[in-house]
Amino acid sequence: MENVVLKNAGIVEQQKRNFTSTLVIKTLGILKQTLDQGFTTIHDCGVFTITMIVLAAGALAVAILGMSIAGKSLEQIAVEEIRQSK
Numbered sequence: 001m002e003n004v005v006l007k008n009a010g011i012v013e014q015q016k017r018n019f020t021s022t023l024v025i026k027t028l029g030i031l032k033q034t035l036d037q038g039f040t041t042i043h044d045c046g047v048f049t050i051t052m053i054v055l056a057a058g059a060l061a062v063a064i065l066g067m068s069i070a071g072k073s074l075e076q077i078a079v080e081e082i083r084q085s086k
Contacts, residue, residue: 069077 067077067080072080
């Protein structure tokens with residue numbers, strides 16, 4: 001198994017040592033090895049999509065059910081929360 005290590009972050013230096021086509025070929029080889037190990041892009045997309053749906057649902061719930069805080073100081077918000085909890 002081959003590990004990917006960034007030895008030099010300088011893109012100009014990388015391009016001087018390797019042609020773009022060589023970098024693409026190396027990258028495709030690494031991607032193939034990764035897919036052969038069982039890590040699939042579809043799986044990653046599924047996890048990302050589910051996470052985004054949960055986060056969007058949470059944001060929507062806060063937008064609909066949350067209290068309006070526009071133009072209020074933290075002290076005013078705290079006082080309102082204390083009054084509502086009594």
